[in-house]
Amino acid sequence: MIPDEVWRSAVVPVANLQLVELNLQTWIRWALWLAVGFAGIFPGIVAYMVWLERKVAARFQDRIGPNRVGPLGLLQPIADAIKLITKENIVPRSADRIVHLLAPILVLVSAFLVMAVVPFAVGLVPVDLPSGLVYLIAVSSLSPLGIFLAGWSSRNKYSLLGAMRAVAQLVSYEVPQVLATIPVALWAGSLSLVTIFDRQLEFGWNVFSPPGFLAFATFLIAGVAEVNRTPFDLPEAESEIIAGYHTEYTGMRFGLFFLAEYLSVFGVSCVATVLFLGGGTPIPFLEFPVDLLGDSTASLIVVNLILLSVFLLKVLGFIFLMFWIRATLPRMRVDRLMNFAWKYLVPLSILNVFFAAIWYEMVIRPGGLTFGNWLRGTLVTGVLVAAAVYLTFLLNRKLAEAKPLDADWPSVAPATEAAR
């Protein structure tokens, strides 16, 4: 117990521990979040993300995009939603009926639950769990199960292929994504997202340190893969397997998959903002004055509005980045996709945990951020991180060169067996 006591007194002041008190006020707050946020605001955000994506993609492809329904096509999402709801729901005759109906709900629930621990501003967090980060990883790991069930229960070979691809991809990319959050938890000394946010007020955004930047890049790439977007959209590759796991879904059930996908894009952007970009703080290394205009409710509201708008701007930046990537890059090949996860991202993020420990010893352990510490830490860990990235790529290149040219192509079965 003694080392634990020493460590704790060095890391987290006891007042900083985030606690949840179950009283009437908490229940009311949760009910409000459920009614307003989860039933109203988040689906609305998703609807207009779809509109934005169509506009952005149109811009990239030199088109106009939706412009018929309402000014600038602004009512298009509503029209789409009505269309989806009024469409006929078809369950294929040979499908496993209950599982077929359950699967989209599971995916959607997973996407919604991620939002439950994100601190949008000071005090504006649905639930502040003491172990929020683990909760977040756990609920986001539910969605591969839903996707798998969707593909399996449809009894369609394209659905099944999509499901197998999805599970292989999601399980692989979950590993680097989780490993990339370890430095953040290490530096904050806590798993609560609110504490992580608070620590970034003290020590600057996590992304402004070499290990933090590497973790951020890993997290972002793995995050794009986790939400099945191009260049990682193999599970629903239209040109190869129709629509992958949701081929057999119609009407609003297909809409639920759609909603879940865009919601998890939003969720992953929110999480990346909180973990690496200091939440809603506008300036990297300055402590944001929470009591800007004195200690009144009005001041709290003003400050929260600023924080929230900056937060949403950052999230919008991420979302735009994902649209941009989608409009620019082609799809990856399956084996390269797996290679990239297991041979590049996983070793890098494991090494990065050590670099994060070095950063912790050099910058955070002395307590309080000073320019000298920051510079020394950046120099040391920067060299290490750059060397690690270079070595990983070099080794992989050498390994690939050692093989014959077509070695990474899957071998084709003999003709007799294929014609079986």
Added chain:
Amino acid sequence: MASILFLVIATIGLATALGTVLSRNLVRAGLYLVAFFFAVACLFVLLEAEFLAAIQVLVYIGAVAILLMFGIMLTRDTMGDDTTAIPVGWMVPGLFGGLCVFAVLVVGINNSIAPSGWSPWEGTSSRPSIVKEEAEPGWVAERREAVNDMGRVIGVELMTRYVVPFEVAGLLLTAALVGAIALAHREDPDPKPPRSANRAAGPGAGDGPSTEAEEPVASSVSS
């Protein structure tokens, strides 16, 4: 309230556990298993162990169950509906194994270690208040720490009191890993393409029971 909730969750857990054992379709059985894991996670939440519940969902539903289903689809018929019957010869050893697990659980639960000054089988208790009150019994403080800082408390316990079970479990998992590789990995002298490539072309060729005969590995893994 809490006891009704417990009864509901326990009933669901028992029902899904029975479903896992009795279901003929392997994927269905896996689904029941997922529901059972979820019921266990709910029990952890009832015990105010949110961290453990999250870990339960992450490890068992997010990883084990999915890999299980993936394994079923890769090694057996992709739809998983070969109606598997338990061979009669395996019933007695299976029953014996089940009884052993039950005995271990009974002994383990009866010897569980309670916080100081708190009998393990005594009544219910509400979540401890955040604010420290004076003249509170020792277990309240311990519970508060465990509830609000569970990750650290579990880490310390695993490295001190439960270090032997922890290491044994790690050894068991390593052995399972090596065993799985030994079962699945065959040194093929002839340059036939690996099974996985063959299989990747399989579902496109139709999802009938086409590959029953050529699967010594699959049947040895599953039996």
